[in-house]
Amino acid sequence: MSELQSNWLDEAKALIGHEYGKVYAWDAVNQPMIRQWCEALGVDNPLYLDGETAQQRFGAHVAPPTMLQAWVLAGIKGLYPPGSATDNPYEVLQLIERHGYASVVAVNSEQEYFRYLKEGDRLSFTSMIESVSEEKTTGLGTGFFVTQLLSFYDQHDAKVGQMRFRLFKFRPASAKPAAEKPSRPMPGISDDNRFFWDGLKARKLLIQRCTACGTLRNPPGPACPACHSLLSDSIEASGRGRIYSYTVVHYPTLPGVPAANPVGLIELEEGVRLVAGLVGVAADAVRIGSEVSLEFLECANELTLPVFRPLGGAA
Amino acid sequence: MSAQGISFDQVKVGDKLPELAIPVTVELVVASAIATRDFFPGHHDLQAAQQLGSKHIFMNILTTNGLVERYVGAWAGAEALIASVKIRLGAPNYPGDCMTMQGEVSEKDAAAQALTVSLRGVNSMGDHVSGTVKLLFAQGALA
Numbered sequence: 300m301s302e303l304q305s306n307w308l309d310e311a312k313a314l315i316g317h318e319y320g321k322v323y324a325w326d327a328v329n330q331p332m333i334r335q336w337c338e339a340l341g342v343d344n345p346l347y348l349d350g351e352t353a354q355q356r357f358g359a360h361v362a363p364p365t366m367l368q369a370w371v372l373a374g375i376k377g378l379y380p381p382g383s384a385t386d387n388p389y390e391v392l393q394l395i396e397r398h399g400y401a402s403v404v405a406v407n408s409e410q411e412y413f414r415y416l417k418e419g420d421r422l423s424f425t426s427m428i429e430s431v432s433e434e435k436t437t438g439l440g441t442g443f444f445v446t447q448l449l450s451f452y453d454q455h456d457a458k459v460g461q462m463r464f465r466l467f468k469f470r471p472a473s474a475k476p477a478a479e480k481p482s483r484p485m486p487g488i489s490d491d492n493r494f495f496w497d498g499l500k501a502r503k504l505l506i507q508r509c510t511a512c513g514t515l516r517n518p519p520g521p522a523c524p525a526c527h528s529l530l531s532d533s534i535e536a537s538g539r540g541r542i543y544s545y546t547v548v549h550y551p552t553l554p555g556v557p558a559a560n561p562v563g564l565i566e567l568e569e570g571v572r573l574v575a576g577l578v579g580v581a582a583d584a585v586r587i588g589s590e591v592s593l594e595f596l597e598c599a600n601e602l603t604l605p606v607f608r609p610l611g612g613a614a
Numbered sequence: 615m616s617a618q619g620i621s622f623d624q625v626k627v628g629d630k631l632p633e634l635a636i637p638v639t640v641e642l643v644v645a646s647a648i649a650t651r652d653f654f655p656g657h658h659d660l661q662a663a664q665q666l667g668s669k670h671i672f673m674n675i676l677t678t679n680g681l682v683e684r685y686v687g688a689w690a691g692a693e694a695l696i697a698s699v700k701i702r703l704g705a706p707n708y709p710g711d712c713m714t715m716q717g718e719v720s721e722k723d724a725a726a727q728a729l730t731v732s733l734r735g736v737n738s739m740g741d742h743v744s745g746t747v748k749l750l751f752a753q754g755a756l757a
Contacts, residue, residue, distance in 0.1 A: 332649075339642075339649035340680040346692040357757055364696045365679040369650040405675055409700040414756050 311394050311431050311443075319388035320425030321452070323380045324370045328420040330360045336369070360418040367410055367451060367460050370422045388426045391445060395431075395468045400442040407465040414459050421454040429463070442469025483553070483598045492519040494533055499603040502595050505533040506571055517571040538593030540567040540607065547582040561585045565607050579608040619691010622727060622751040631689045631717035631731065636681060638737070640709045643673050650676035673707035678735070678743050685715040686731050686747045694749040695756045697728070701745035711737045720746065727751040 326332065337347055342363060345352045353361045362370075373379055387393075392403070416422070432444040449462040488496050495518075498505035507519045511528035522529055543566040547559050559582035566572045577585060578594065591607035598604060636642075647657035652674045655662035663671045679699055687694065707713055717733030727750060734744040750756060 336649040336680070339645035340677065340684055341636075341642075342680065342684045342687065344684075344687050344692055352692050363680065363683055365676070365683040365699055366650070369652075369676055372651040374651055375653045405703050407700075407702050408675055408679065409698070410679065411698040412696060412756060415695065 307394065307398055308431075308434075311391050314391045314394075315428050315431060318425050318427045319386050320384050321423040322371060322383040322425075324422040325374060325380050326370070328362050328370060328416045328418055328422070330418055332369075333360065333362050333366070336363065336366055357415060357417060362416040362418075362420075364412040364415065364460070365410065367412065367416070368449070368462060370416070371424050371451070383423075388428075388447070391428050391431065392466070392468055395443055395445070400468050400470045402440065402442075402469050402471050404439060404467050404469070405464065406444065406467050407463070409463040410460065411462075412460045416453075416459060420459075422451055422459070424449050424451045426450075435467075436472075437467065437469070438472070439467065440469040440471040440473075442467055480597055480599045481556075482600075483596075483602060483604060485600060485602060491521050495519050496602075498533070498535075499595065499605060500601065502603070504536040504538060504567075504593055504605050506536050506567070506569055507531050507533050515569055515571050517567075517573050534569070536567050536569055536593070540565045540591055540593075542566075542577075542585065542587050542589045542591060542607075542609070543572055544587060545577065545585050547585070557582070559583075563591065563607055565591060573605070576604065576606040577609065578606045585609070619693055620689065622693075622729070625719055625722060625729060627719050627722050629719045631685070631715075631719075631733070634685050634688070634715040636713045636715065636735075638673065638707045638709055638711045638713055640671065643671050643677070643707070643709055646677035646680065647674045650674060650680065652676055668706065668708070670708040670710070673742075675703060678703065678707070681713070681715070681735070682733065682743060682745070682747060685733065685735075686717065686749065689717075690729075690731075690749055694729075694751055697748040697750050697756065699745070699747050701743050702741075703743060704741040705737060705739035707737055707742050711739075713737045713742050727755075 333347055346361065347363055353359065426447055426449045429446040429448045434441060434443060444465055444467055446463060446465045449464065450458055451460040453459050486496065495505055506515050506517055508515050508531060509523035509526060509528050510530040510532055512523060512526040514523055514525040516524060542563045544564040545561055547561050549559055552558055561577040561580060561582045563575060563577045564572055565575055589609040591609050594606050594608055596604045596606045644658045656666050656668060657671055657674045660671055682699055682701060683696060713735045715733060715735050717731050719729055720732040721730035729749045731747045735742045
């Protein structure tokens with residue numbers, strides 16, 4: 300764990316034990332919402348539905364215990380009733396999220412009921428962060444287990460139930476550090492050069508070869524400049540070469556490209572030349588004759604471009 | 615449900631609950647999310663769910679809690695009161711799937727007239743839910 304991480308994690312852990320709330324229920328416990336809950340979930344327990352069973356046992360209609368939290372949810376507009384606290388019980392999750400753990404999954408829910416809720420009960424709840432784990436890695440990714448304890452009270456401030464809720468706030472295992480793919484203009488792709496662009500997608504720089512006389516050529520074209528044959532195949536370039544010539548493009552500028560953009564005419568060790576961007580070198584440090592090696596630049600729109608990086612020391 | 619439910623005296627640790635297959639439908643997911651007052655878009659809006667990386671709308675946790683109550687309650691009968699529902703959450707419940715509930719009696723406390731049922735709800739991807747429900751049979755409990 301880095302020192303940087305321990306600082307904000309200490310900040311998160313300082314929120315453990317802080318109580319948030321109270322937040323009130325919009326509606327008193329009521330029979331129409333109980334009946335609709337039973338209908339939706341397929342619950343047919345006479346204790347909730349026939350009136351008599353609950354009357355005999357509790358002297359009133361009672362609510363299914365697992366409805367506990369439903370009574371106090373904010374509802375469609377995400378607002379709590381007037382009089383509810385406006386502090387933010389999710390600040391610890393937001394703090395973790397700001398440090399790169401955007402995903403969340405519920406892991407455990409443990410509800411305990413201290414008495415059955417009766418028609419007319421008016422609930423409220425408080426919440427508290429009970430624990431924040433050290434950084435853990437699971438099959439889903441890397442992050443923190445956060446346990447929240449919700450306490451539910453009736454209109455007499457008697458505790459009627461509680462709920463322990465554990466979340467995993469994580470960075471998915473598959474998520475790469477968010478490096479945006481750069482945007483570059485699309486080349487004109489035709490039947491004559493499609494192999495070249497397809498090769499780049501497969502991270503291969505292909506050089507067209509005349510199958511009649513064996514001459515290599517670049518850029519791709521329909522006919523061999525040496526023997527005029529229309530038959531060709533390709534070989535894969537080694538990726539080694541040197542700067543034959545170069546220019547620095549100042550205008551037009553492209554989004555995401557340095558304003559002084561060095562572009563090389565690269566002579567590959569196979570003998571052909573191609574125009575490609577130079578990376579890892581400032582425009583005023585480019586030297587003709589420098590040895591370069593091939594890299595692939597993956598761009599948006601499924602375009603991959605060849606670029607070349609000068610090798611240190613060569614001039 | 616069985617009008618009578620089980621007889622506490624005759625229940626033994628290891629007794630199996632009958633399996634219950636619950637088809638997961640759009641109707642069940644949406645109606646139950648609304649009935650539990652959970653208006654999170656991933657529980658009723660297909661496009662919102664897909665933007666979250668889910669293949670379909672997915673069942674909310676309060677519905678899972680309620681279905682656990684339904685399963686155990688239908689077996690135990692109206693005399694059984696629920697003292698706790700402790701669950702671990704796993705694979706999501708998407709419409710088109712089917713969750714099969716399985717359970718057995720894992721603890722019995724004759725003095726307290728309490729039973730613990732261990733259960734799981736399995737769908738095509740594995741355990742959607744697993745956990746325990748504690749039941750009380752004593753007169754005057756949880757009143």
